[in-house]
Amino acid sequence: MIRKIKIKGYRTHKDLTVEPNRKFNLIVGANESGKSTLMEAVTLALTGRINGRSVAEELNPHWFNTSLVEEFIRKRISGVPVSFPEILIEVTFEDLPELQALCGAVNSHFPTAACPGVTMRISPDPECATELEEWVKSPTPLLPVEYYRYDWRSFADRELATRPKVLATAVINSQTVRSSSGIDYHLRHILGDQLEAAERAQISLEYRRVKASMSQTALNAVNTRMSSVHSTLHSRPITLAMDQSARTSWEGVVTPHVDDLPLSMSGLGQQSAIKISLAMNRHAGSARFVMIEEPENHLTHTSLVTLLSRIESLAGEQQQLFVTTHSSFVLNRLGLDALLLMGNDVAAKLSMLDSETVKYFKKLPGYDTLRIVLANKIALVEGPSDEIVFERIFRDTYGKRPMECGIDVLSMRGLSLARGLELCAALNKPGIALRDNDGIDPGELRESVDRWLKKDERELFVGEVAHGRTLEPQLIHHSGEPLLRDVLGIAAQADLLKWMTREKTEAALRISTSSKKIVPPAYMLEAVRFAHG
Incomplete structure (x- = not known):
């Protein structure tokens, strides 16, 4: 489980440290307090992706904290040789046997401590130092991220190219349930976790066989007719065949259905509820971290009661949930003990208060x-x-x-x-x-x-x-x-x-x-x- 989250220079957070609860985390705060940014940063550090796309594809100047950028530009203009702004997202885990591969002392902990964790750092590319110094002679509020690089590493100082299996993360945002070809990136991974390796292989082989058979059926007559058309340089006939490359694998065309309708055509509340249930299903096992944004959206009171009951019943001891909400009903149902209060670069837990005050607010x-x-x-x-x-x-x-x-x-x-x-x-x-x-x-x-x-x-x-x-x-x-x-x-x-x-x-x-x-x-x-x- 995540023991500590440290975010520096990322969007609204100049310097935020969060020590989440081991199981449930109900994140509550005013608008612009950084709830979604916290969820986004944790997802970025755990998966190396954001909105289903890699850091390299999504990196943009608006990721950097605007006040830090303004301060940097102001000091440089006045002649103070300060370093370019950077982004640091550091996630520390409990010292568990299955996380030992991520264990090391390359982190910002003081005093120095060896423990499992991952770090996402976005900083100036040393090879572009000349270009950066040229840019700063006439700076703009938007940093030249083309000259930046990202470094995703474990605390053992090993570079991470893909998400380690032990950090499997499910992301459900009921505000923006997106569907591309009927299934979004996160849902594809959630569904993939429901299948055994042998089942995945069997589906893949069968799908290839179906595609290959198209050449002998629907495409056969077309290819026979086209064989008489000599339009190539060496007079070899053109034929049509189904693409067998990885980009046309079965995951891209097999879509979930509800009551014989594609999931993408279901209501947004239904889509969100199904994704939450799949992500938390114990059979999946690998969804160690579940990130849910405002589960109350698009749901009637009755549906919300059902969903919260499902969340409570499916929550396993080896899962850590992060839920943002503006609903006092969600807060009451999942418990004030799990409350994480966001405000002004501070994340306060009720457990940080006097024990009598904690008991007091539970009654409110x-x-x-x-x-x-x-x-x-x-x-x-x-x-x-x-x-x-x-x-x-x-x-x-x-x-x-x-x-x-x-x-x-x-x-x-x-x-x-x-x-x-x-x-x-x-x-x-x-x-x-x-x-x-x-x-x-x-x-x-x-x-x-x-x-x-x-x-x-x-x-x-x-x-x-x-x-x-x-x-x-x-x-x-x-x-x-x-x-x-x-x-x-x-x-x-x-x-x-x-x-x-x-x-x-x-x-x-x-x-x-x-x-x-x-x-x-x-x-x-x-x-x-x-x-x-």
């Missing part, structure tokens, strides 16, 4: 956890009334809702703000937390979460004790009773604080929809300004 609905992970910036508040009032103050201040500015306001509904901040810190995610003081000095409350706060990125905001223990007295203190009674429609004889405390959500909704603005509590206004940036 998956949707809340996903919202923290997927938000560009998060505002954690204690309850629905805080959420509603915060959004109104934000809209009054900036003319937009927080979500329009990339800020997700999440009510923890009485759950721990400290746990949420710890998760944000593990993801290096910017955000704020708002809470009532409950009669405790704000400085004391801050001390309990200070380890997860970060200057100008994550901050805790608490109402002053002198202005009330909770949100409602804070609102009354800053806006004054007359204005609040007018906004809320509360008669003069009613106890305003008692009503607001009893009808927390109703009060917040009336504030939110009122044509009149309230005077915001100081700590909330500070939080709004901090969140906006």
